[in-house]
Amino acid sequence: MTHIQQVGSSRTQKRKRARKESVAQPPAIDPKTGTLDYDAAVAEAKQIIARSEKDHWRLAELAAMLETQEGKKSLKKFAADIGVAVCTLERLIRVWKAWAEFPGAPPKFYSVAQALQELPVSDKIAAMAKNPTMREAREFAREHKQKKDPNKGKQKLPDSPRLKEYRKYLRDALIHAKDAASYADIVDENLDNERLEALRNAIERELLDDLRDHGNRIIKLYNFLQRLLDAGDKPTDAQDAA
Numbered sequence: 001m002t003h004i005q006q007v008g009s010s011r012t013q014k015r016k017r018a019r020k021e022s023v024a025q026p027p028a029i030d031p032k033t034g035t036l037d038y039d040a041a042v043a044e045a046k047q048i049i050a051r052s053e054k055d056h057w058r059l060a061e062l063a064a065m066l067e068t069q070e071g072k073k074s075l076k077k078f079a080a081d082i083g084v085a086v087c088t089l090e091r092l093i094r095v096w097k098a099w100a101e102f103p104g105a106p107p108k109f110y111s112v113a114q115a116l117q118e119l120p121v122s123d124k125i126a127a128m129a130k131n132p133t134m135r136e137a138r139e140f141a142r143e144h145k146q147k148k149d150p151n152k153g154k155q156k157l158p159d160s161p162r163l164k165e166y167r168k169y170l171r172d173a174l175i176h177a178k179d180a181a182s183y184a185d186i187v188d189e190n191l192d193n194e195r196l197e198a199l200r201n202a203i204e205r206e207l208l209d210d211l212r213d214h215g216n217r218i219i220k221l222y223n224f225l226q227r228l229l230d231a232g233d234k235p236t237d238a239q240d241a242a
Helices: 003-022 037-068 075-084 085-099 112-117 121-128 134-148 161-186 194-201 205-231 236-242
Strands: none
Touching: 037 075, 037 085, 075 085, 075 161, 075 205, 085 236, 112 134, 121 134, 161 205
16 A cells, blocks of 8 residues: 555544534433433433542542641642532542552543542552452442451341431531531631731630530530440440430
């Protein structure tokens, strides 16, 4: 094949690829009838999920680099500026750092990386050799945990409504405690004299007393829960001591 033929063939192949790529996917929802095309919906949903996975990975990278260069305090401002919770960024960073020492390329999908994040490097390598889907990655992680703790995989009785209620209560309490604790960050800031004076003038004795009382109530809750946990099978004794 001559050079001209090679160039011509290459151009023809490129034009064919361009024509093929230019063919748009049919709309998942017909704009005229409003009916749903299932196959088109599946194709579009897969594209959305793939974009979301890439976006999660990129956000994890940005957050991890920010924390490394600027410190943890910068995450709060970053979270506020982009409109997400700080705990979301912290979760992304944990996943990103979990793959920092992995010798090969990290998973293509964030959900796979998240499912396998707690595995040691050797098990990560074994898992990635199979190019797992999200479901397969979760199953691999579950099997790994079961090997470490055989009792973990045993079937448990369904949680009672009261147990679910208190689990939600404790999760909500932790969320509010974290939000409240974030106001204490000002203690570690290097405030200049002007800001210190402004803060001093803003303090009201009644407000300060209320702040102390609410803080003491959180500590009281912690002490009660700690006694309850330590009491083991004697919750009534712990409750009487509260």
